[in-house]
Amino acid sequence: MKKWFAVIGKPIAHSLSPYMHSAWLKEQHIDASYIPILVEEEKLQDAVNSLKLLGCSGWNVTVPYKEAIIPYLDEIDQSARGIGAVNTVVKTEDGRFVGYNTDGLGFIESLGPIRQTNHILIVGAGGAARGIVHAFKQLGFSHIAIANRTFANAKRLVEELQLGQAITLEEAEDTLAQFDIIIHTTPQGMKNSTATLPIQLNQIKEHAIVADIVYNPLVTPFLEEAKKYNVRTVNGLGMLVHQGAIAFSYWNGVKPNTEQMVERLTEQLGG
Numbered sequence: 134m135k136k137w138f139a140v141i142g143k144p145i146a147h148s149l150s151p152y153m154h155s156a157w158l159k160e161q162h163i164d165a166s167y168i169p170i171l172v173e174e175e176k177l178q179d180a181v182n183s184l185k186l187l188g189c190s191g192w193n194v195t196v197p198y199k200e201a202i203i204p205y206l207d208e209i210d211q212s213a214r215g216i217g218a219v220n221t222v223v224k225t226e227d228g229r230f231v232g233y234n235t236d237g238l239g240f241i242e243s244l245g246p247i248r249q250t251n252h253i254l255i256v257g258a259g260g261a262a263r264g265i266v267h268a269f270k271q272l273g274f275s276h277i278a279i280a281n282r283t284f285a286n287a288k289r290l291v292e293e294l295q296l297g298q299a300i301t302l303e304e305a306e307d308t309l310a311q312f313d314i315i316i317h318t319t320p321q322g323m324k325n326s327t328a329t330l331p332i333q334l335n336q337i338k339e340h341a342i343v344a345d346i347v348y349n350p351l352v353t354p355f356l357e358e359a360k361k362y363n364v365r366t367v368n369g370l371g372m373l374v375h376q377g378a379i380a381f382s383y384w385n386g387v388k389p390n391t392e393q394m395v396e397r398l399t400e401q402l403g404g
């Protein structure tokens with residue numbers, strides 16, 4: 134049977150994953166398809182059973198099912214267990230379904246070459262921040278600070294993941310000059326949300342990297358502010374592409390071309 138892959142979520146129509154994976158499958162001469170599937174909340178278990186029954190070789194999981202899918206899988210890899218969320222399911226040779234999380238690692242790959250000794254500031258302490266902090270931990274980074282509007286949430290994340298230090302947004306602003314990489318993970322500045330920057334960047338260090346997990350818009354208000362200081366900025370498109378590339382390699386055993394895909398998607402999104 135021809136192999137096929139999918140992405141499940143709600144909403145799903147605007148997902149860029151079908152475009153991305155279909156292009157990679159073609160480029161790698163793999164005879165398979167990748168389709169988006171809209172799943173209603175009360176139908177998640179039925180949907181997963183159907184994917185298994187119909188021979189799906191692997192699928193991505195997006196909002197709002199990354200946590201809810203866990204009980205329906207046979208095994209959860211360390212990355213997904215640590216984060217508490219699955220974004221990729223892989224069918225093993227013996228027919229078991231294993232959940233992984235490639236978001237955090239994908240994000241870090243999208244930053245390009247960085248060093249374990251770099252000092253990293255993460256702004257926000259939600260689910261996305263959790264994935265990124267966990268991946269930094271897996272890669273052996275230790276100089277991590279998490280700054281959040283609700284300090285208690287930053288503290289909880291630090292305690293749960295046993296890494297880094299929780300600070301307030303004011304402390305982050307005052308000590309900004311010590312950070313090499315600043316990562317904005319709050320939904321502030323996404324399309325249709327009003328933008329108030331969680332921290333000011335006037336103390337930013339020369340040669341810092343400023344990243345945002347959002348790619349719509351391509352230049353978020355946080356990145357727009359960072360550009361004023363002539364530092365390198367990275368938007369969330371790289372994270373989307375790299376998390377997808379890691380999933381693709383789990384399914385197909387080859388790593389697809391990421392740089393070209395970032396360029397193509399940037400063009401599609403009008404950048």
Ligand code: ATR
Nearest residue numbers: 257258259260261262281282283286319320321331
């Ligand atoms: P996700 O799971 O996508 O990361 P989330 O769980 O809703 O999203 O997390 C949102 C994060 O953005 C939280 O850290 C939140 O701060 P609180 O813990 O104080 O809620 C932060 N956030 C959301 N809106 C914000 C705003 N207007 N200003 C500053 N931080 C904000």
